[in-house]
Amino acid sequence: MTKQFPPGTYFMQGNQACAEAAIAAGCRFFAGYPITPATEIAEHLANRLPQTHGIAIQMEDELAALSAVIGASWAGAKAMTATSGPGFSLMQENIGYAFMTETPCVIADIQRAGPSTGQATKCAQGDVMQSRWGTHGDYTPIVLSPNSVQEMYSLTIRAFNLAETYRTPVIFLADEIVAHMRERIIIPPSHEIRIVNRKKPRKTDKTFFNTGKTPPMPSVGDGFNVPVTGSTHNKHGHRYTADSVVHRQLVEGLASKINKNANQITNHEDYNTENCEIIIVSYGCTSRAVYETIELAKKKGINAGSIRLKTLWPFPEKAIQTAAKNVKMILVPEMNLRQIFYEVERVVHGATPVLPMNKIGGGEMITPEELLAEIIRGVSNID
């Protein structure tokens, strides 16, 4: 295989598509600890990164894996790790460190059934709130949610671009189904792929943190004198843990860097939403049942539409608020015991009924038939 993956139509696994996209996005460092159902990302990058002058390392655990990624990012590399629920839990402290030090990196969490080691080989969507609130303190993460092999590719590239644009860790929250399935995928030629690289400092720059916008990021060896610390620090990186103003400005600044750009970051896909009476809000593998459900509902005389979330955070509040004004009901199917449901309910704020549909599948997805039954039940309760 050559350095550049030749463009064309392929039959590829989701995890492999993620790994190839990482390379296309400019990722040259991977550190990880193997875990089902994310292992193929490590496996593929261990094979491919050395061919692109990159490095892939298997670390002793997930704590070390993300530490190495953060270090590589400060050495100037685009870097990522990949894990699943149990490893994602172990990474939480370092995810906070990445937020606090404004370190661009991509953390792929391929969800499996938890809690704990749960079902290693089975699909679930139980890490949604962990991706939002997993590390301690206040922050706004960017979390992306792919639903196809094609999006395992395109959203991985987007994850790197967002990480570089905003100098922040980005969570790539996939699931076992999307990561392990194989599908037809079109790999675009490299000139059609938009790549964002981090802003480097000018020689005279002195401020590298919390500048109100995305600050320039020097690399180790560039000749800048930059302390990097997870403790409260000022714009130069100097530790200021006793200063209430510095701390407030830092934490609020890190959150607002993402929040004020939420409109550029959030992304969703509308399907059949014009004049529909019911909206299904879904994401990831669960959304794959929705298209067929809409067809089945049509046969029953019910006009349903779909809003599929491609970013979970920042949460696409406006899209859902707008949709809520015109429908009789919103249905939120998830393979967990209600996580995004509460977000939808929060932003809809009583404008229309929001119904949860939850399944701890033990490996089984929510089927179109199950979704249809829920729609029919919901409609009969409203009418």
Added chain:
Amino acid sequence: MTPKRVDVRVSGLGGQGAVLVGEILGRAAVYDEKYVVQTQSYGAEARGSAARSEVIISDKEIGFPKVRKCDILVAMSQDALNKHLDDLKENGILLVDKNKVRDVPKVKAKVFSIPATEIAETASKSRIYVNTIMLGALTKITGVVSEEAAKEAIVDTVPKETIETNLESFGRGFEFVGSGD
């Protein structure tokens, strides 16, 4: 005539290569310029637990990726057959490994019984080729993918050192059903 959508389930025990057959079949369908989704289900064990692979081949984009009712069922163990037979559509196609499946209940389906393990052990000299023998038979019987695409997909999927024997094994399955059930 090629049907618009075909749902295939390949089932067996971990280690028999059910997942690999799904992968080859899916890749072949892409070479035939179809839409395709392949998923799998297996246990945490390397071999011995139930394993299955599902492939949906269609002229249209595919939403739900899992097979609920299959047009074609391949069963490479008795347990696999017992577990999945109910999901075979009426007048569907059932392929079993005759050496592993002793008891095929009466069903409204076209049943093909192939001594795949025996062919693998005698002609291909290893049990590991049982899956490509079944794939050969499947390709011949159902035409769900073209023979050329299936062979090309084998070459692009299996480890280099096994390409030749896999292609021969595919041919053995293909020829066997050609000679009648």
